[in-house]
Amino acid sequence: MIRAVGRLVFGMVVFLLACGTSEATVSVSPVIVEAARVQAGQSFEITCENWGEQDLDLQLSLALFDQDERGRVVFLEDVEAVRRAKEVLNLDREVLFLETQAKSIVRVELTQDDFDHLYAVLFVKPKQGGVPTRFAVLFLLSTSESQANLSVSSGVQEGEALAFTVHNKGLRHGLWEGELHLFDASDQLGERRKVTSGVVLAGRSRGVQVSLPHWVQRVEIISDHWGQSR
Amino acid sequence: MARHFLFMGFLCLAVLFALGTAVQAANVVTFQVEVLPGLRLSNPDMLIFVPVAPGQTDIQELNLTVWSNINWELLVKAVGYGVEGGLRGGMEMSNSGAWYELSEESTVIQLGQPPTGPDGATLRIPFRLTGSYEDAPGNYSFRVEFTVVPSL
Numbered sequence: 365m366i367r368a369v370g371r372l373v374f375g376m377v378v379f380l381l382a383c384g385t386s387e388a389t390v391s392v393s394p395v396i397v398e399a400a401r402v403q404a405g406q407s408f409e410i411t412c413e414n415w416g417e418q419d420l421d422l423q424l425s426l427a428l429f430d431q432d433e434r435g436r437v438v439f440l441e442d443v444e445a446v447r448r449a450k451e452v453l454n455l456d457r458e459v460l461f462l463e464t465q466a467k468s469i470v471r472v473e474l475t476q477d478d479f480d481h482l483y484a485v486l487f488v489k490p491k492q493g494g495v496p497t498r499f500a501v502l503f504l505l506s507t508s509e510s511q512a513n514l515s516v517s518s519g520v521q522e523g524e525a526l527a528f529t530v531h532n533k534g535l536r537h538g539l540w541e542g543e544l545h546l547f548d549a550s551d552q553l554g555e556r557r558k559v560t561s562g563v564v565l566a567g568r569s570r571g572v573q574v575s576l577p578h579w580v581q582r583v584e585i586i587s588d589h590w591g592q593s594r
Numbered sequence: 595m596a597r598h599f600l601f602m603g604f605l606c607l608a609v610l611f612a613l614g615t616a617v618q619a620a621n622v623v624t625f626q627v628e629v630l631p632g633l634r635l636s637n638p639d640m641l642i643f644v645p646v647a648p649g650q651t652d653i654q655e656l657n658l659t660v661w662s663n664i665n666w667e668l669l670v671k672a673v674g675y676g677v678e679g680g681l682r683g684g685m686e687m688s689n690s691g692a693w694y695e696l697s698e699e700s701t702v703i704q705l706g707q708p709p710t711g712p713d714g715a716t717l718r719i720p721f722r723l724t725g726s727y728e729d730a731p732g733n734y735s736f737r738v739e740f741t742v743v744p745s746l
Binding site for chain 2: 388389390391392393394395396415431435436437438439487490492494495496497498499500502562563565
């Protein structure tokens with residue numbers, strides 16, 4: 365009897381978690397908004413489209429984001445981060461109704477420009493019965509005219525892999541681009557390989573790992589351009 | 595006189611050539627377009643586990659389709675899971691062949707995925723429920739939320 369109750373309880377738990385009504389398909393674009401020399405009053409438009417067979421509400425919310433040492437996006441959704449995001453950005457609505465096969469525009473207005481850089485995220489969350497999903501639209505905004513200030517720490521070669529770190533001491537985001545010069549056992553240049561770091565946020569560092577051919581004995585890291593913005 | 599006609603002839607040819615070039619140039623239209631980074635997501639309908647007793651397990655797959663023209667990542671977090679009064683454990687998800695306990699912290703389960711192309715990428719994410727004696731009989735609820743985000 366007890367066993368039977370246990371089976372029932374766990375079965376109900378999971379069913380309540382994830383049962384839904386229908387499959388929804390939504391698209392959002394652009395999902396990255398990059399702008400320099402931004403000013404208060406400037407606005408950005410995000411297009412949302414409902415590809416599903418049922419009408420849909422989209423819930424919209426703001427937060428901030430950061431980047432970890434591997435370059436991954438880390439959402440900051442605590443009370444203070446949300447307050448700051450709402451202080452600087454204004455949504456023209458918090459719920460967007462979309463009829464089936466329809467699209468609409470969300471307008472995000474910059475209300476303040478008292479920052480060097482702002483990394484904010486707009487979450488677009490379909491409100492429907494299935495498993496909850498959401499889109500993250502990243503805003504990489506800077507008031508500065510200057511470029512990123514990127515530097516590379518010396519690389520560490522371990523076997524067939526090279527690891528180095530790109531630091532951004534500038535006031536806006538950017539990506540490092542360069543070349544690896546690969547030398548063989550006789551110290552002859554055997555290959556030149558283009559490498560990019562991906563975006564590095566202002567004040568952040570990002571690790572880069574590159575696989576190397578087995579014959580490589582020594583690597584030189586050559587920077588192409590400094591402070592490229594994407 | 596003949597030289598004059600010869601000169602006029604060259605002049606006419608030059609004018610005709612110039613006109614021809616102009617007409618040809620006028621037919622060239624330059625298109626300037628911009629493709630924006632976009633994401634599309636097909637939400638799964640439902641995921642139903644069979645009832646399990648403590649010590650028993652059930653595995654179900656969640657199918658999620660992503661379309662993207664840029665590199666992207668997928669994060670997952672559980673809300674209301676493992677907390678006081680909630681289900682304490684027993685729900686895991688598989689990533690790269692290993693099972694991980696669900697967490698209230700956002701966890702990256704797909705890192706730096708390439709653009710999908712027009713067919714999209716369908717992810718099959720296995721979830722495993724194991725009944726536990728740690729959880730008292732009762733009703734529990736929590737949400738598992740997936741977030742798709744462009745890679746930086």
